[in-house]
Amino acid sequence: MAADPGCQYSSLQGNVRIRLQAVGLGPIDAAYQNIYSLIIGKYFSVTDLGYFLKADDFSKIPSQNLHGIISRVSYPTLSTLQDETAKLKSAYKKLIQTTMYITFILMIGLAATAQGIIRVLIGDSWLPVVPYLQLLCFVGMMYPLQALNLNMLLVKGRSDLFLRLEVIKKILAVPTIVIGIVFGIKIMIAGMILNSLIAYYLNTYWSGRLIGYSVKEQVADIRAPFLMAAGMGLIAFQAGRIIRGGHLIVLIAQVAVGALTILVFSELGRSKPYLEIKRIVLESIRR
Numbered sequence: 082m083a084a085d086p087g088c089q090y091s092s093l094q095g096n097v098r099i100r101l102q103a104v105g106l107g108p109i110d111a112a113y114q115n116i117y118s119l120i121i122g123k124y125f126s127v128t129d130l131g132y133f134l135k136a137d138d139f140s141k142i143p144s145q146n147l148h149g150i151i152s153r154v155s156y157p158t159l160s161t162l163q164d165e166t167a168k169l170k171s172a173y174k175k176l177i178q179t180t181m182y183i184t185f186i187l188m189i190g191l192a193a194t195a196q197g198i199i200r201v202l203i204g205d206s207w208l209p210v211v212p213y214l215q216l217l218c219f220v221g222m223m224y225p226l227q228a229l230n231l232n233m234l235l236v237k238g239r240s241d242l243f244l245r246l247e248v249i250k251k252i253l254a255v256p257t258i259v260i261g262i263v264f265g266i267k268i269m270i271a272g273m274i275l276n277s278l279i280a281y282y283l284n285t286y287w288s289g290r291l292i293g294y295s296v297k298e299q300v301a302d303i304r305a306p307f308l309m310a311a312g313m314g315l316i317a318f319q320a321g322r323i324i325r326g327g328h329l330i331v332l333i334a335q336v337a338v339g340a341l342t343i344l345v346f347s348e349l350g351r352s353k354p355y356l357e358i359k360r361i362v363l364e365s366i367r368r
Contacts, residue, residue, distance in 0.1 A: 116254060117261075117269065124262050133266060136213035139198070143187040144221030151180055151225045151232075159236045169236075170292045174302055175357075177229055181303045182354035184225045185310035190339050192218035193314040197321055197332035216270040223277040226303070230284035237291045246287070250280050306354060309346040316342045 118137070122130045155176060162169040191198070192215040199207050199214070234243045253276045261269025285296045317339035324334045347355035 120258050121266060129266060132210045133213055136210045136217050139214050140217035140221045144224045147184055147225045151228045155229055156232045156235060163236050166292055170294050178302050179354040180225050182306040184222060185307050186343055188218045188222040189310045189314035193318040194332060194335045197335055200328040201332050220273045220277050223281050227281055227284050230288040233288035242287050246283055313339050313343040
């Protein structure tokens with residue numbers, strides 16, 4: 082009987098953690114999960130730390146949930162095609178396009194409506210959270226994409242590359258932390274965005290080599306969803322500056338304008354992930 086892909090994935094993740102421990106990175110790996118908040122707590126005020134943590138919590142609601150779902154679902158899905166490179170690449174491209182279509186909309190939408198969300202949910206006294214949240218949205222935007230590319234390494238049995246990339250990611254955090262201590266939290270978050278892009282490039286380069294899916298080709302596949310989401314975000318953000326009314330009314334209007342905008346862009350652009358999602362939804366309604 083064939084091994085369950087989900088069990089294989091859990092086993093591979095466990096092996097990676099064990100190997101991190103074996104090379105002395107276990108404690109570092111644990112600290113890395115909260116490294117930025119630890120640094121802010123040490124070198125900045127308690128107030129700054131509170132603002133950062135609150136922004137981090139909000140940014141993780143969509144990004145970490147998507148990251149977790151994709152990590153669990155994509156590995157079993159792709160594992161069934163691991164020996165059929167052409168089909169694997171086709172399924173992988175489709176998964177990336179759909180995932181990033183949703184991710185870009187959620188994260189850019191969150192950045193565009195950040196001020197309204199903070200005002201409505203926790204009050205005007207927390208408005209300093211807004212710029213942190215907006216920047217962290219662009220950090221979290223890359224998490225699901227990184228998860229997909231790392232999972233491809235596991236699908237192809239390259240947990241050694243997975244380990245190396247984890248080590249590199251932790252090394253990249255060092256200059257970002259130093260820059261943040263010297264220049265402030267916002268610059269540190271900008272460094273986090275740069276780190277996420279570098280990590281994405283490395284993940285994509287190595288996973289792409291295994292199935293003939295280059296960085297250039299993958300960027301081309303996610304460019305249209307990003308541009309549509311960016312246009313939607315800009316329009317929703319401007320709507321928040323133009324529309325007058327209570328905080329809740331303005332936020333609802335921004336969300337409505339953003340939703341309508343992305344629907345129009347997706348229909349006019351005949352976006353593949355949008356059409357696929359639309360097909361699934363319509364079929365579900367018919368049933």
